[in-house]
Amino acid sequence: MTPTAPVGTPSGPRPVTVACCQLALQVGRVEENRARIRAAVEDAAAQGAGIVVLPELANCGYVFEDAAELHALAEPLDGPTVREWTELAARLRLVIAGGFAERGDDGRTYNSAVLVDETGPRAAYRKAHLWNGEKTWGFTPGSQRPPVVDTRHGRIGLMVCYDLEFPEWVRLAALDGADLLCGPVNWPLYPRPEGERPGEIVRVQADAAVNRMFVAVADRVGTERGQDWLGGSTVVDADGYPVTASRLGEEAVLTATVDLAQARDKSISEHNDVHQDRRPTLYAHPGSDPS
Template sequence: MRIAVLQANAVPGQVDTNVARIAGAARRAVEGGAHLLVTPELFATGYVPALVPRILLGTPPEDIVRRLVEVASSCGIALVASAPDRGPDGELYIAAHLFDRAGARLATYRKTHLYGPDEAAVFTPGRGELPVVALHGFRIGFLICYDVEFPEAVRGVALAGADLVCAPTALPEPFGVVARTLPPARALESQVYVAYANHCGREGDTVLSGRSIIAAPDGTVLAAAEAAGEELLFADLDPELQRASRADNRYLAERRPDVYATWERPARTA
């Protein structure tokens, strides 16, 4: 399977503009032979959490989803896109949706680890559900941005059966080191592909760090973007590489969860 990862600068509050940018990237991804496009966190609204409730007054979550469905179906490519998602009691989540090339929504993941007071003031953390969906011979799982900084999260998606972890991201400066080090490390630790799609440029008062990346199960970097500027990354995912990596590095097979449970208990002092 060939995947594409979009790095771009969204315009906060301009849903039409942002969805049009996703559509343009989707068309370029199809031209490049990609089966799946992964886009950044909250790209449809722009990454300014405080603005999201006001944006949703004019463009509710279901309308944003409808527009993303149209992108996937009109361009003929599977799409991972992040947008606000509303729960049954009105609570808001940061979500990542997977649509197939016909526009059917196959999965929705809600961000487990909210980052900082700005996100916590607007959104509710997800409850840790980890959907995994088969597509083009690969099993796809999801995390969002800060989730990837917790090794337990990537390991959890791998144990749920994923071969590829798609991670829409809004990583700010000065934390670009996270993008360069953690996706390859997490890929190696759990023998999964990691597609990490970040914003770039300034959105509101936040400067996003770019450096989107696609990492392989052996820890190698298949494609990486610069800090600034829009880029569309491509990579071919090879199931044989993944099988070889899991044979060489038996982290999943040789886990000892019975021991790990004792490590989480408070240490006894002398």
């Protein structure tokens, strides 16, 4: 008998430490970026992490001059960045989720994320909702659903930055059973009212709570060609509250130990379940959505 279901964690995941590497990277400085990532991943492992999240486009930086600069920095899925992350995952026994600029077999460039363990890439994903300059630098938006992979630490979903602002997209990963959604991001720093938590984090809190799913985000810090980054990395629990200390704007490896098994229980009251209570037959919008 051939099992067709993923090799499971029948009794559910056990507590695991998740680390978000909040890094100052620079566009084009690929070797420096890789070294910085390597050091952060080793730091995360030393802190006991089982799952490590890296920022969006971590191999190459973000603020490209033009499509030519981006294209020159993109790598195939089996290129040096993902190979190194696989080696780190194997050596330090980690599951690593991170973003990189991907040159596809089709010659196109994607804002991709990959989930690797010691066996290599377990899933690759291409950002479906492109942000601002990404539309002019020649990124092609992906059209595949966010992957959800059964790992030794639980089921992990993957998407990139602006994708997290589309609750429909987050819902897909949650309905596919993600216990933890990993989001490599590069959040630009915007003004906000005094005393307010950045809206990007607020929206991730909502993503988590309405699905009773953990979310881990690794953001950038510092300034790159005049662009300031927020540095808003966080791990949010299934109730929607951050469980990492805030290290806004600092270079840091943020860690939290979480019980991802909590995400297997979607009930929030005696008679409510955040997924069973959905009424999907009512949700298509006649003016804009397929019905």
